[in-house]
Amino acid sequence: MDISFLEKLIKIIDKSTLSSFELEEKDLHIKIERNITSSVSPAAVPVVQIDTAADSNGNGDNGAGNDAEYVYVKSPMVGIYYSLSSIGKTDIPIGNRIEKGMVVCAIEAMKLINEIESDVEGELVEVLVQHGDSVEFGQNLFKLKKV
Numbered sequence: 001m002d003i004s005f006l007e008k009l010i011k012i013i014d015k016s017t018l019s020s021f022e023l024e025e026k027d028l029h030i031k032i033e034r035n036i037t038s039s040v041s042p043a044a045v046p047v048v049q050i051d052t053a054a055d056s057n058g059n060g061d062n063g064a065g066n067d068a069e070y071v072y073v074k075s076p077m078v079g080i081y082y083s084l085s086s087i088g089k090t091d092i093p094i095g096n097r098i099e100k101g102m103v104v105c106a107i108e109a110m111k112l113i114n115e116i117e118s119d120v121e122g123e124l125v126e127v128l129v130q131h132g133d134s135v136e137f138g139q140n141l142f143k144l145k146k147v
Contacts, residue, residue, distance in 0.1 A: 010032070013032055019033065020032065072144065073140070073141050073144065075135040075137060078136055079108050079109035080132060080134060080135070081105060081129045081133045082108060087113060096123070097122070100121050105142075118144075122144030124142060125145050126143040
């Protein structure tokens with residue numbers, strides 16, 4: 001078999017969406033496998049409102065009327081959510097006060113663990129995600145009552 005044939009074959013497979021390819025001839029067996037991770041183009045990603053003031057006052061159609069008394073700690077990145085206890089720290093109990101700059105959780109992104117600090121303050125009412133959940137940029141992680 002000619003080496004230029006193999007090079008052309010590899011280029012064709014590389015440009016395709018195939019995850020594996022196998023060719024068998026008389027005395028030749030070629031198998032090519034690769035991992036393809038799906039990626040979302042930025043145009044396809046939904047826009048998330050991250051302004052806490054707009055979140056608390058902007059959605060009046062839900063009928064709750066009391067959403068203005070809450071603020072949310074939001075995810076600053078896409079990744080996997082880790083509770084504080086999973087990174088060797090003490091979890092924050094419901095009812096405790098969270099201050100600006102306080103580490104509230106960690107998010108793994110690209111094999112790096114990033115400690116996430118709160119950009120708002122208030123009394124912890126609810127943890128909105130669970131350890132190991134995938135989180136999106138701007139997703140609400142914690143619900144806090146304004147104090």
